[in-house]
Amino acid sequence: MGEPATKELLSLDELEAAGQLRTGRKHILSILVENKPGVLTRITGLFARRGFNIDTLAVGPTDDERFSRITLTLDGAKHSIDQVTKQLHKLVNVLKIRDLEPEETLARELALFKISADGASRAEIMQICEVFRAKVVDLGRRSLVIEITGTYDKIEAFERLVRPFGLVEMARTGEIAIARGRGET
Amino acid sequence: MRAVDALMECLKAEGVEVVFGLPGGANLPTYDAFYDAGIRHILVRHEAGGGHAAEGYAKATGRVGVALATSGPGATNLVTPICDAMMDSVPVVFLTGQVRTELLGTDGFQEADTIGITMPIVKHSFLIQHPLEIPRSIHEAFHIARTGRPGPVVVDIPQDLSRGDIPYEPTTEVRLPGYQPTTEGNQKQIRLAAKALANARRPVLYVGGGVISSDASAELVELATSDRFPVTSTVMGLGAFPAPHEQWLGMLGMHGTRAANYAMDEADLICAIGARFDDRITGKLDEFAPRAKFIHIDVDPAEISKNVPAHIPIVGDAGNIMPRLSAEYRALSPQPGRLEEWWSRIRAWQQRHPLRYDDSLDHEIKPQYMIEALYEATAGDAIVASDVGQHQMWAAQYFHFARPRQWINSGGLGTMGFGLPAAMGAKVGCPDRTVVCIAGDGSVQMNSQELATCVQEGIGIKVFVMNNGYLGMVRQWQELFWDRRYSHVEMGRWPDFVKLAEAYGATGLRFEDKRTLVSDMKQALAMEGPVLVDVRVTREENTFPMIPAGQPARNMVG
Numbered sequence: 161m162g163e164p165a166t167k168e169l170l171s172l173d174e175l176e177a178a179g180q181l182r183t184g185r186k187h188i189l190s191i192l193v194e195n196k197p198g199v200l201t202r203i204t205g206l207f208a209r210r211g212f213n214i215d216t217l218a219v220g221p222t223d224d225e226r227f228s229r230i231t232l233t234l235d236g237a238k239h240s241i242d243q244v245t246k247q248l249h250k251l252v253n254v255l256k257i258r259d260l261e262p263e264e265t266l267a268r269e270l271a272l273f274k275i276s277a278d279g280a281s282r283a284e285i286m287q288i289c290e291v292f293r294a295k296v297v298d299l300g301r302r303s304l305v306i307e308i309t310g311t312y313d314k315i316e317a318f319e320r321l322v323r324p325f326g327l328v329e330m331a332r333t334g335e336i337a338i339a340r341g342r343g344e345t
Numbered sequence: 346m347r348a349v350d351a352l353m354e355c356l357k358a359e360g361v362e363v364v365f366g367l368p369g370g371a372n373l374p375t376y377d378a379f380y381d382a383g384i385r386h387i388l389v390r391h392e393a394g395g396g397h398a399a400e401g402y403a404k405a406t407g408r409v410g411v412a413l414a415t416s417g418p419g420a421t422n423l424v425t426p427i428c429d430a431m432m433d434s435v436p437v438v439f440l441t442g443q444v445r446t447e448l449l450g451t452d453g454f455q456e457a458d459t460i461g462i463t464m465p466i467v468k469h470s471f472l473i474q475h476p477l478e479i480p481r482s483i484h485e486a487f488h489i490a491r492t493g494r495p496g497p498v499v500v501d502i503p504q505d506l507s508r509g510d511i512p513y514e515p516t517t518e519v520r521l522p523g524y525q526p527t528t529e530g531n532q533k534q535i536r537l538a539a540k541a542l543a544n545a546r547r548p549v550l551y552v553g554g555g556v557i558s559s560d561a562s563a564e565l566v567e568l569a570t571s572d573r574f575p576v577t578s579t580v581m582g583l584g585a586f587p588a589p590h591e592q593w594l595g596m597l598g599m600h601g602t603r604a605a606n607y608a609m610d611e612a613d614l615i616c617a618i619g620a621r622f623d624d625r626i627t628g629k630l631d632e633f634a635p636r637a638k639f640i641h642i643d644v645d646p647a648e649i650s651k652n653v654p655a656h657i658p659i660v661g662d663a664g665n666i667m668p669r670l671s672a673e674y675r676a677l678s679p680q681p682g683r684l685e686e687w688w689s690r691i692r693a694w695q696q697r698h699p700l701r702y703d704d705s706l707d708h709e710i711k712p713q714y715m716i717e718a719l720y721e722a723t724a725g726d727a728i729v730a731s732d733v734g735q736h737q738m739w740a741a742q743y744f745h746f747a748r749p750r751q752w753i754n755s756g757g758l759g760t761m762g763f764g765l766p767a768a769m770g771a772k773v774g775c776p777d778r779t780v781v782c783i784a785g786d787g788s789v790q791m792n793s794q795e796l797a798t799c800v801q802e803g804i805g806i807k808v809f810v811m812n813n814g815y816l817g818m819v820r821q822w823q824e825l826f827w828d829r830r831y832s833h834v835e836m837g838r839w840p841d842f843v844k845l846a847e848a849y850g851a852t853g854l855r856f857e858d859k860r861t862l863v864s865d866m867k868q869a870l871a872m873e874g875p876v877l878v879d880v881r882v883t884r885e886e887n888t889f890p891m892i893p894a895g896q897p898a899r900n901m902v903g
Contacts, residue, residue, distance in 0.1 A: 167827055194523060197472055198460060205464055246647035252469040252489060255523045 187241050188337050190345050191230040192256040199253045210244055216334025231336045260337055267337040271315045273306045276326035292318050348476040349378035351513040355483040361411055363773055365395035369415025371442030374507040390794040392419050394766040396426025399437045401770030404753045409490050410437040416444050417455030427497045428466040432757025436495035438486045445505040459501045468496030476509025485519045493526025494645040495558055530661030538640045538657050539673035545614035547687045550574050554581030555619015561664035562749045571671045573684050577605035579620050581756040584746035598626040599892050600738040603698035606898035609634050616640040619663045622652040632897035642666050700742050708858045712811050712882040716743035722866035727779040728771050732764030732788035735817040738888045740783045762791025768806040769799055786812040796849035799875040807870055808877040813884045821887045842879035851875040
């Protein structure tokens with residue numbers, strides 16, 4: 161008894177267009193949850209079912225050991241962000257959700273870059289690191305590993321600059337965030 | 346005390362009087378406790394039957410139903426009832442056995458990830474990790490199942506933990522900091538809603554199953570009659586408003602009345618109460634009720650503005666909100682008689698487009714007539730459980746439900762095989778009431794094994810199979826929308842339902858003559874014990890009127 165009740169053939173383009181709608185507005189959700197088994201699965205499952213793509217996800221302890229904080233970033237999708245936060249609130253183990261306003265939020269991410277670098281390019285890489293306040297944490301004969309923290313955009317910019325030297329691999333944590341000022345996140 | 350004995354104490358403390366279940370390896374300890382716990386246990390023949398029976402019990406009584414199954418296949422057989430209970434907001438606690446903790450994650454015998462499989466279709470679930478968690482988890486499960494928007498809760502108990510020796514102190518304490526349903530309803534919003542109602546010229550009250558869940562029928566009648574508000578309801582809300590009634594428009598939606606659907610189409614204000622704007626109601630969403638503003642009363646904030654943006658949202662329990670709305674409305678002393686014009690328009694639709702069918706002139710039983718005959722034979726007073734298909738829609742159209750919890754069906758999930766076990770559960774919950782099941786010849790075969798349960802336990806349900814030898818609703822769609830290419834919908838004349846009933850030890854009857862149908866039905870209803878009647882009806886009859894899927898209400902056909 162599917163929809164609509166016609167035998168019309170649907171083109172692959174139409175079907176794909178219906179499945180992928182990104183609004184281009186980035187959201188950072190900060191979700192305070194109880195430390196109970198399966199909480200993360202419940203949350204990510206909910207996003208998947210409602211057609212939201214999670215861009216980054218970070219989970220860690222809070223100042224209270226009974227609770228964890230999940231920070232996730234996503235692009236708005238088929239449904240409004242409002243609908244997904246309401247659905248999240250229905251999860252029994254979820255205590256609090258904030259859709260953080262970018263201007264009132266401090267967001268940081270940690271990334272590690274492994275770059276192939278011989279003597280000639282090292283000095284140049286070090287210079288870039290200095291500008292970005294990145295740290296060299298491992299130095300080998302033919303490669304080095306750099307640690308950098310910052311906003312999503314800063315790390316993107318850093319990546320663009322170091323990639324030409326020979327980016328071997330990269331690992332990023334995804335952003336964590338906290339509200340500015342005295343109020344709780 | 347054994348953890349399973351503590352489990353029994355918890356069930357008693359929750360007022361559980363009956364459990365529908367089937368034993369297996371992983372819940373043997375629980376079954377040992379049932380042996381002398383003093384709680385009625387009904388041995389079903391398939392876990393799905395047990396799950397639907399628990400739903401039928403919950404829907405008929407308003408109490409929390411309980412179903413029990415073993416691990417692996419026992420639990421996976423419960424998946425359909427769990428999902429059904431989620432879609433229709435039915436309070437049921439599902440207790441599943443799980444393999445021993447040392448076997449978890451090893452693909453042990455009869456191991457299935459019950460919590461993982463059911464995660465998207467539960468209100469909440471508990472995987473027990475320590476025997477001491479059992480008592481509180483059980484109480485929390487019941488609390489979550491019955492409060493707020495009701496729903497299914499799964500408690501998965503590994504076999505070894507259920508054998509744990511625990512100190513048991515009676516408790517009903519729940520600790521759920523993340524679960525605080527809003528039930529009150531904001532007074533300012535209620536006042537706004539009252540004003541909107543007082544200013545409306547063409548209002549409609551659109552009612553759903555939430556009014557029944559909140560036991561708020563009296564409050565609904567009070568609100569509707571605080572003026573002459575027209576009332577329509579979803580298939581889940583039937584019985585919330587007493588039909589027939591001067592202000593009752595009949596059901597709305599895909600197979601609703603024209604009066605109800607046209608009223609929604611032309612309304613200037615729609616007050617939705619415990620209803621969720623499902624696609625079977627709205628049809629084509631962007632052409633749904635184009636002139637209307639919406640008041641939306643629902644206990645689940647996630648339903649507000651999900652499909653249709655609400656102008657005046659009110660989050661809370663309908664039973665709490667409606668009396669305050671009625672009082673605010675009356676205090677405004679709205680202009681009397683301002684709905685006259687609206688009613689004359691509605692009356693014209695009602696007169697021009699009543700529900701109708703071409704009745705036969707001979708012995709042939711039209712399916713619509715079968716429902717009318719059953720309404721007459723039961724004096725409209727039975728609890729009616731339905732399966733899913735054409736018979737369900739005809740029952741919704743032609744049986745006039747006067748009381749809440751009188752009509753039990755699978756609306757959201759549309760589960761074939763729901764009806765017979767749900768009737769069984771309803772009869773267990775309401776033993777003094779007449780309980781009938783209206784089934785199709787297709788759907789009744791999906792859980793007919795529960796006839797054995799009914800015979801063994803003396804559960805006297807009366808099952809009327811509307812037998813047209815087809816998967817009728819699918820055949821109808823193939824006829825109307827797929828050029829009559831009847832692909833795999835013909836069921837033939839099997840099984841012989843009379844023999845099937847007799848094989849189970851029930852009474853089997855066959856009715857084929859319209860002229861004696863009412864009196865034949867009365868006789869069947871008066872019989873002792875479970876009865877299954879094969880009612881032979883017109884083979885290719887269509888359920889009309891109908892809004893073709895994805896189209897607006899004014900395009901109703903038939």
